[in-house]
Amino acid sequence: MAVLQTAAQLFNERGFHSTSLDDIAAQLHVSKPTLYYYVKNKDEILLQCVSKGLEMTLEGIEASRAAGGNAVEQLRACMRVYADIVMQPFGMCLIRVGDQEVPEPSRTKLRQMKAEIDLSFRRLVEQGVQEGLLQASDTKMAAFVIEGALSWIGRWYQPGGEYTPQQIADRCIAILCDGVLRRPKRPAKSQ
Incomplete structure (x- = not known):
């Protein structure tokens, strides 16, 4: 796990292409051949890091729904999970x-996992509309906006x-849920 955490941190700071296996080994204070004991190559490390971020997200969303x-x-709970994870090394x-x-073929698998995240948000938005709690006229677009933001x-x-x-x-969840426009105050009803 230390290899993945270190790699994720370096990928986030320097970018994937600008990070070498030598950089990861040096950060861990091990030799490059020692890294090869744990992983085949840098692509495998990236796949594991990105997969970990997706798995954390899917597990968090499922736990939020189950609550x-x-x-x-x-x-809101799913938004919280998603926001929290994208600020952690694997999510970043x-x-x-x-x-x-x-x-490929790992790219296809990762895209399927991302589609599961999107579907979870869409279902929640659709459920909110059905319950009369959300006014999204285009639930697909609403889910994309939430996830994208x-x-x-x-x-x-x-x-x-x-x-x-x-x-x-x-703050991000409040802006997404409450918007940025000031709503006019309604006059108090007289009795």
């Missing part, structure tokens, strides 16, 4: 490096920045 509540409560790796760097956190987030991961997740 129950109405569609909005479940959606998933977002920053992506599956286009992964060779939360994914983008993994691109710009820097540990030790102005906001904690908790604050970032809270």
Whole structure:
């Protein structure tokens, strides 16, 4: 696991193509031949890192759904899980490096896992509309916007920045759920 954590960190900082197996070995204070005991090549390391990020996301979404509540409560919980994971090394790796760097047939498997995440968000949005709690007229587009906005956190987030991961997740979820437009205050009804 140390190999994967170190690799994910380096991929996030330097990029996949700018990180060599020598870099990973040096960071771990081991020789390059020692790395080959654990992995075949850099592509395999990337595949494992991205897979780990996807698995964490799918498990978190499933746990959020299993916790129950109405569609909005479940959606917020899933958004929280997703935002939290994209600020962690494996989640960042998933977002920053992506599956286009992964060779086939692994790329297809990763894209299927991503499709499962998308489907989970779509189902929650559709359920929210059916329950009368959400007004999304295009549930597919709403799911894409939610996922896209939360994914983008993994691109710009820097540990030790102005906001904690908790604050970032809270603020992003609030903006996505409440919007940015000021709503006119309705006059109080007289009795």
